[in-house]
Amino acid sequence: MAKSCNNSSCSKESCEGCQHAAKDFREQPHDLSQIKKVIGVVSGKGGVGKSLVTSLLAATMNRQGYRTAILDADITGPSIPKAFGITEKATGNELGLFPVPSKNGVEVMSVNLLLENDTDPVVWRGPVIAGTVKQFWTDVIWGDIDYMFVDMPPGTGDVPLTVFQSIAVDGIIVVTSPQELVSMIVAKAVKMAEMMNIPILGLVENLSYFTCPDNGKNYAVFGDSHIDEIAATHGLPVLARLPIDPSIAAACDKGEIESLDAPWFCEAAELLKSLPERE
Numbered sequence: 001m002a003k004s005c006n007n008s009s010c011s012k013e014s015c016e017g018c019q020h021a022a023k024d025f026r027e028q029p030h031d032l033s034q035i036k037k038v039i040g041v042v043s044g045k046g047g048v049g050k051s052l053v054t055s056l057l058a059a060t061m062n063r064q065g066y067r068t069a070i071l072d073a074d075i076t077g078p079s080i081p082k083a084f085g086i087t088e089k090a091t092g093n094e095l096g097l098f099p100v101p102s103k104n105g106v107e108v109m110s111v112n113l114l115l116e117n118d119t120d121p122v123v124w125r126g127p128v129i130a131g132t133v134k135q136f137w138t139d140v141i142w143g144d145i146d147y148m149f150v151d152m153p154p155g156t157g158d159v160p161l162t163v164f165q166s167i168a169v170d171g172i173i174v175v176t177s178p179q180e181l182v183s184m185i186v187a188k189a190v191k192m193a194e195m196m197n198i199p200i201l202g203l204v205e206n207l208s209y210f211t212c213p214d215n216g217k218n219y220a221v222f223g224d225s226h227i228d229e230i231a232a233t234h235g236l237p238v239l240a241r242l243p244i245d246p247s248i249a250a251a252c253d254k255g256e257i258e259s260l261d262a263p264w265f266c267e268a269a270e271l272l273k274s275l276p277e278r279e
Contacts, residue, residue, distance in 0.1 A: 025165040027134060030096050033142040035069075036277045039149050040163060040172040040198070044185030046077075046154040048177045049206035049242065052252065054151040055083045056262045057173070060269055062106050063258075066146040069099060072110035073133045073163055074153040076122050081112050085255020089113055096141045104258045109140050130162040137167050147272060164196040170275055171201040173239065173268070178208060178225040183233075190234050201239070201271060203231055208241040218243075239268040 029035055041054040054070060062068040072080040081087075084102040090113040091098055099107040111132065112118050122129070142148070150167070153159050163169065172193050176186050186203070193200050205227040209218040221244055231238050242248075242264055251260050 026168050027138050027166045029137055030139060030141050032095065033140070033145070035142055035145045035148050037147050037170045037272070037275050038167060039147065039201070039272065040152055040160075040169045041149055041175060042152050042160060042172050042189050042193075043154045043175045044187075044189040048154075048175050050074075050154065050175045051079045051083065051151050052248070052257075053173070053175045053204050053206065053240075053242070054149050055080060055252075055257045056260065057265060057268065057272075058106050058147070058149045059104070059258045059260070060262050060265045061147045061272065062104055064269065067105075067107075067144060069107035069142055069145045069148045070109075071133075071136050071140075071148060071150045072108065072112075073136070073150050073159050075111050075124070075129045075132055075159070077153065078110045078112040079252075080108055080110050080151055082118075082255060083252045083257040084108060085257075086113065096139045098141055102258060106258070107142060107145065109136050109142075126158040130158045133159055133162055134166050160192065161196075164193070164198055169198050171199040173201050173204055174236075175204050175206055176227060176230065177206055178220060178222045178227070183226050183230045186230050187234075190236075200234070200236055202237040202268070203227060204240045204242065204268070205238065206242045207244050210244040237267075237271075239271065240264040 039057070041050055041057070043050040051074065058068045058070050070080050072078050081100075084106065086100050086102060086108060088100055090100050090109065097109070099109040100113050101107055111122055150163055150169070152163060174186055174189050190200055205225060207222055208225060208227075210221050211218050227238050227241070248260065251257050
Protein backbone atom coordinates (compact mmCIF):
# COMPACT_ATOMS: atom_id res chain seq x y z
CA MET A 1 0.00 0.00 0.00
CA ALA A 2 1.24 3.51 -0.82
CA LYS A 3 2.55 5.55 2.07
CA SER A 4 0.53 8.45 3.41
CA CYS A 5 2.02 11.77 2.38
CA ASN A 6 1.62 14.85 4.56
CA ASN A 7 4.22 16.91 2.75
CA SER A 8 2.56 20.07 1.42
CA SER A 9 5.45 20.60 -1.02
CA CYS A 10 5.09 17.14 -2.54
CA SER A 11 5.69 17.17 -6.30
CA LYS A 12 3.49 14.07 -6.64
CA GLU A 13 5.41 12.66 -9.59
CA SER A 14 8.69 12.37 -7.70
CA CYS A 15 7.64 11.67 -4.11
CA GLU A 16 8.59 8.02 -3.60
CA GLY A 17 5.85 5.91 -2.07
CA CYS A 18 3.36 8.78 -2.17
CA GLN A 19 -0.24 7.89 -2.97
CA HIS A 20 -0.27 10.89 -5.29
CA ALA A 21 2.60 9.56 -7.40
CA ALA A 22 1.70 9.34 -11.08
CA LYS A 23 1.83 5.84 -12.54
CA ASP A 24 3.94 5.35 -15.62
CA PHE A 25 2.05 3.09 -18.03
CA ARG A 26 4.53 3.46 -20.88
CA GLU A 27 5.56 0.28 -22.65
CA GLN A 28 8.99 -0.42 -24.07
CA PRO A 29 9.24 -1.06 -27.81
CA HIS A 30 10.46 -4.40 -29.08
CA ASP A 31 14.01 -5.26 -27.96
CA LEU A 32 15.14 -5.13 -31.59
CA SER A 33 13.66 -1.68 -32.16
CA GLN A 34 15.43 1.62 -31.66
CA ILE A 35 13.02 4.50 -32.24
CA LYS A 36 14.45 7.97 -31.77
CA LYS A 37 11.40 10.24 -32.15
CA VAL A 38 7.67 9.51 -32.09
CA ILE A 39 5.18 12.00 -33.51
CA GLY A 40 1.43 11.54 -33.11
CA VAL A 41 -0.85 12.94 -35.81
CA VAL A 42 -4.31 13.65 -34.41
CA SER A 43 -7.58 15.33 -35.24
CA GLY A 44 -10.66 16.05 -33.22
CA LYS A 45 -12.96 14.80 -35.98
CA GLY A 46 -12.81 12.54 -38.99
CA GLY A 47 -12.51 13.51 -42.62
CA VAL A 48 -9.95 16.30 -42.30
CA GLY A 49 -7.03 14.45 -43.89
CA LYS A 50 -5.10 13.16 -40.90
CA SER A 51 -3.84 10.05 -42.72
CA LEU A 52 -2.82 12.19 -45.69
CA VAL A 53 -0.77 14.47 -43.44
CA THR A 54 0.80 11.45 -41.71
CA SER A 55 1.79 9.94 -45.05
CA LEU A 56 3.21 13.18 -46.45
CA LEU A 57 5.21 13.89 -43.29
CA ALA A 58 6.73 10.40 -43.34
CA ALA A 59 7.50 10.65 -47.06
CA THR A 60 9.02 14.11 -46.59
CA MET A 61 11.39 13.01 -43.82
CA ASN A 62 12.24 9.83 -45.73
CA ARG A 63 13.13 11.91 -48.80
CA GLN A 64 15.52 13.92 -46.66
CA GLY A 65 17.45 10.78 -45.74
CA TYR A 66 15.85 9.84 -42.42
CA ARG A 67 14.64 6.34 -41.58
CA THR A 68 10.90 6.74 -41.12
CA ALA A 69 7.99 4.56 -40.07
CA ILE A 70 4.22 4.78 -39.70
CA LEU A 71 2.30 3.01 -36.95
CA ASP A 72 -1.27 3.03 -38.26
CA ALA A 73 -3.34 3.27 -35.10
CA ASP A 74 -6.56 3.96 -37.01
CA ILE A 75 -7.56 0.32 -36.71
CA THR A 76 -11.11 0.55 -38.03
CA GLY A 77 -10.25 2.94 -40.86
CA PRO A 78 -6.74 2.05 -42.05
CA SER A 79 -5.75 3.90 -45.22
CA ILE A 80 -1.97 4.17 -44.95
CA PRO A 81 -1.11 1.00 -46.97
CA LYS A 82 -3.36 2.14 -49.83
CA ALA A 83 -1.69 5.57 -49.98
CA PHE A 84 1.76 3.94 -50.26
CA GLY A 85 0.67 1.24 -52.69
CA ILE A 86 1.53 -1.56 -50.27
CA THR A 87 -0.24 -4.80 -51.19
CA GLU A 88 1.90 -7.48 -49.54
CA LYS A 89 1.04 -8.75 -46.07
CA ALA A 90 3.10 -8.44 -42.91
CA THR A 91 5.08 -11.47 -41.82
CA GLY A 92 6.71 -12.54 -38.59
CA ASN A 93 8.57 -15.22 -36.71
CA GLU A 94 9.06 -16.30 -33.13
CA LEU A 95 10.70 -12.94 -32.36
CA GLY A 96 7.84 -10.73 -33.54
CA LEU A 97 6.15 -9.07 -36.50
CA PHE A 98 7.92 -7.24 -39.31
CA PRO A 99 6.62 -3.99 -40.79
CA VAL A 100 6.23 -3.76 -44.56
CA PRO A 101 8.43 -1.22 -46.34
CA SER A 102 7.07 1.13 -48.99
CA LYS A 103 8.77 1.59 -52.37
CA ASN A 104 11.11 4.19 -50.87
CA GLY A 105 11.65 2.43 -47.53
CA VAL A 106 9.02 3.89 -45.18
CA GLU A 107 8.26 1.09 -42.71
CA VAL A 108 4.52 0.57 -42.21
CA MET A 109 2.43 -1.50 -39.82
CA SER A 110 -1.33 -1.45 -40.23
CA VAL A 111 -4.13 -3.86 -39.47
CA ASN A 112 -4.84 -4.10 -43.20
CA LEU A 113 -1.44 -5.75 -43.58
CA LEU A 114 -2.68 -8.55 -41.31
CA LEU A 115 -6.17 -9.10 -42.76
CA GLU A 116 -6.79 -11.67 -45.48
CA ASN A 117 -8.72 -9.11 -47.53
CA ASP A 118 -8.33 -5.32 -47.40
CA THR A 119 -12.11 -4.91 -47.33
CA ASP A 120 -12.63 -7.15 -44.29
CA PRO A 121 -14.15 -4.99 -41.53
CA VAL A 122 -12.55 -4.81 -38.11
CA VAL A 123 -15.52 -5.42 -35.82
CA TRP A 124 -13.78 -5.19 -32.47
CA ARG A 125 -14.60 -3.49 -29.20
CA GLY A 126 -12.53 -0.61 -27.89
CA PRO A 127 -10.24 -2.54 -25.49
CA VAL A 128 -9.28 -5.02 -28.24
CA ILE A 129 -8.52 -2.19 -30.66
CA ALA A 130 -6.45 -0.38 -28.05
CA GLY A 131 -4.57 -3.60 -27.24
CA THR A 132 -3.75 -4.10 -30.92
CA VAL A 133 -2.27 -0.62 -31.16
CA LYS A 134 -0.13 -1.33 -28.12
CA GLN A 135 1.10 -4.57 -29.75
CA PHE A 136 2.09 -2.63 -32.86
CA TRP A 137 4.52 -0.82 -30.55
CA THR A 138 5.74 -3.72 -28.42
CA ASP A 139 5.63 -6.74 -30.77
CA VAL A 140 6.71 -5.24 -34.10
CA ILE A 141 10.42 -5.33 -34.96
CA TRP A 142 10.82 -1.80 -36.26
CA GLY A 143 14.61 -1.76 -36.30
CA ASP A 144 16.45 1.55 -36.33
CA ILE A 145 13.98 4.40 -36.90
CA ASP A 146 14.66 8.14 -36.81
CA TYR A 147 11.01 9.26 -37.01
CA MET A 148 7.92 7.22 -36.28
CA PHE A 149 4.57 8.81 -37.12
CA VAL A 150 1.48 7.46 -35.38
CA ASP A 151 -1.71 7.92 -37.40
CA MET A 152 -4.39 8.04 -34.72
CA PRO A 153 -8.14 7.71 -35.17
CA PRO A 154 -10.18 10.90 -34.74
CA GLY A 155 -11.46 11.96 -31.37
CA THR A 156 -10.28 11.54 -27.81
CA GLY A 157 -11.29 7.95 -27.07
CA ASP A 158 -9.63 4.63 -26.25
CA VAL A 159 -6.89 4.58 -28.86
CA PRO A 160 -5.51 8.12 -28.40
CA LEU A 161 -5.59 7.53 -24.65
CA THR A 162 -3.74 4.22 -25.06
CA VAL A 163 -1.11 5.81 -27.31
CA PHE A 164 -0.53 8.75 -24.98
CA GLN A 165 -0.24 6.47 -21.96
CA SER A 166 1.68 3.56 -23.50
CA ILE A 167 4.08 5.20 -25.94
CA ALA A 168 6.64 7.88 -25.18
CA VAL A 169 5.30 10.40 -27.71
CA ASP A 170 7.66 13.31 -28.33
CA GLY A 171 4.91 15.57 -29.64
CA ILE A 172 1.71 15.72 -31.63
CA ILE A 173 0.58 17.56 -34.73
CA VAL A 174 -3.10 18.49 -34.90
CA VAL A 175 -4.78 18.38 -38.31
CA THR A 176 -7.73 20.66 -38.97
CA SER A 177 -9.80 22.17 -41.78
CA PRO A 178 -11.05 25.73 -42.38
CA GLN A 179 -14.60 25.54 -40.99
CA GLU A 180 -15.34 27.53 -37.84
CA LEU A 181 -16.86 24.44 -36.22
CA VAL A 182 -13.40 22.89 -36.22
CA SER A 183 -12.11 25.40 -33.66
CA MET A 184 -14.16 23.67 -30.98
CA ILE A 185 -13.00 20.23 -32.14
CA VAL A 186 -9.36 21.28 -32.18
CA ALA A 187 -9.72 22.64 -28.66
CA LYS A 188 -10.79 19.18 -27.47
CA ALA A 189 -7.74 17.50 -29.01
CA VAL A 190 -5.39 20.16 -27.67
CA LYS A 191 -6.83 19.96 -24.16
CA MET A 192 -6.51 16.17 -24.13
CA ALA A 193 -2.84 16.45 -25.08
CA GLU A 194 -2.30 19.03 -22.36
CA MET A 195 -4.00 16.77 -19.81
CA MET A 196 -1.65 13.94 -20.81
CA ASN A 197 1.43 16.23 -20.78
CA ILE A 198 2.13 15.62 -24.46
CA PRO A 199 3.84 18.54 -26.27
CA ILE A 200 1.78 20.00 -29.11
CA LEU A 201 4.10 20.86 -31.99
CA GLY A 202 1.63 22.80 -34.10
CA LEU A 203 -1.35 22.78 -36.45
CA VAL A 204 -1.74 21.71 -40.06
CA GLU A 205 -4.73 22.98 -42.04
CA ASN A 206 -5.90 20.70 -44.83
CA LEU A 207 -8.32 21.74 -47.61
CA SER A 208 -7.14 25.27 -46.99
CA TYR A 209 -7.62 26.74 -50.46
CA PHE A 210 -8.00 25.93 -54.14
CA THR A 211 -5.76 27.55 -56.74
CA CYS A 212 -7.69 28.14 -59.96
CA PRO A 213 -5.63 26.90 -62.92
CA ASP A 214 -7.20 29.56 -65.17
CA ASN A 215 -6.31 32.70 -63.21
CA GLY A 216 -3.89 31.52 -60.50
CA LYS A 217 -6.05 32.94 -57.70
CA ASN A 218 -6.67 31.13 -54.43
CA TYR A 219 -10.25 30.47 -53.38
CA ALA A 220 -11.45 29.46 -49.90
CA VAL A 221 -13.84 26.69 -50.98
CA PHE A 222 -14.77 25.76 -47.41
CA GLY A 223 -15.03 29.33 -46.17
CA ASP A 224 -12.58 31.67 -44.53
CA SER A 225 -9.82 29.98 -42.57
CA HIS A 226 -9.82 30.19 -38.77
CA ILE A 227 -6.47 28.48 -38.33
CA ASP A 228 -4.62 31.62 -37.25
CA GLU A 229 -7.25 32.41 -34.59
CA ILE A 230 -7.11 28.84 -33.27
CA ALA A 231 -3.31 28.88 -33.24
CA ALA A 232 -3.21 32.21 -31.40
CA THR A 233 -5.74 30.99 -28.82
CA HIS A 234 -3.57 28.01 -27.92
CA GLY A 235 -0.18 29.61 -28.53
CA LEU A 236 0.71 27.19 -31.34
CA PRO A 237 2.44 27.63 -34.69
CA VAL A 238 0.74 26.89 -38.01
CA LEU A 239 3.07 24.36 -39.62
CA ALA A 240 1.41 24.01 -43.01
CA ARG A 241 -1.61 24.86 -45.14
CA LEU A 242 -2.46 22.16 -47.67
CA PRO A 243 -4.41 23.07 -50.81
CA ILE A 244 -7.32 21.29 -52.44
CA ASP A 245 -5.40 19.68 -55.27
CA PRO A 246 -6.67 16.84 -57.49
CA SER A 247 -3.10 15.59 -57.90
CA ILE A 248 -2.94 14.82 -54.17
CA ALA A 249 -6.10 12.70 -54.33
CA ALA A 250 -4.86 10.97 -57.48
CA ALA A 251 -1.53 10.09 -55.87
CA CYS A 252 -3.30 8.56 -52.85
CA ASP A 253 -5.67 6.56 -55.05
CA LYS A 254 -2.78 5.22 -57.13
CA GLY A 255 -0.64 4.38 -54.09
CA GLU A 256 1.95 6.95 -55.15
CA ILE A 257 1.94 9.32 -52.18
CA GLU A 258 5.74 9.25 -52.16
CA SER A 259 5.83 10.83 -55.61
CA LEU A 260 4.43 14.12 -54.27
CA ASP A 261 7.02 16.78 -53.49
CA ALA A 262 4.96 18.27 -50.59
CA PRO A 263 6.69 21.68 -50.32
CA TRP A 264 4.11 22.69 -47.71
CA PHE A 265 5.98 20.73 -45.02
CA CYS A 266 9.31 22.59 -45.06
CA GLU A 267 8.60 24.31 -41.73
CA ALA A 268 7.28 21.11 -40.15
CA ALA A 269 10.39 19.20 -41.27
CA GLU A 270 12.70 21.77 -39.70
CA LEU A 271 10.73 21.60 -36.45
CA LEU A 272 10.97 17.81 -36.37
CA LYS A 273 14.72 17.96 -36.94
CA SER A 274 15.09 20.27 -33.93
CA LEU A 275 13.43 17.82 -31.52
CA PRO A 276 15.92 16.22 -29.10
CA GLU A 277 16.49 12.50 -29.44
CA ARG A 278 15.23 10.35 -26.61
CA GLU A 279 17.84 8.77 -24.41
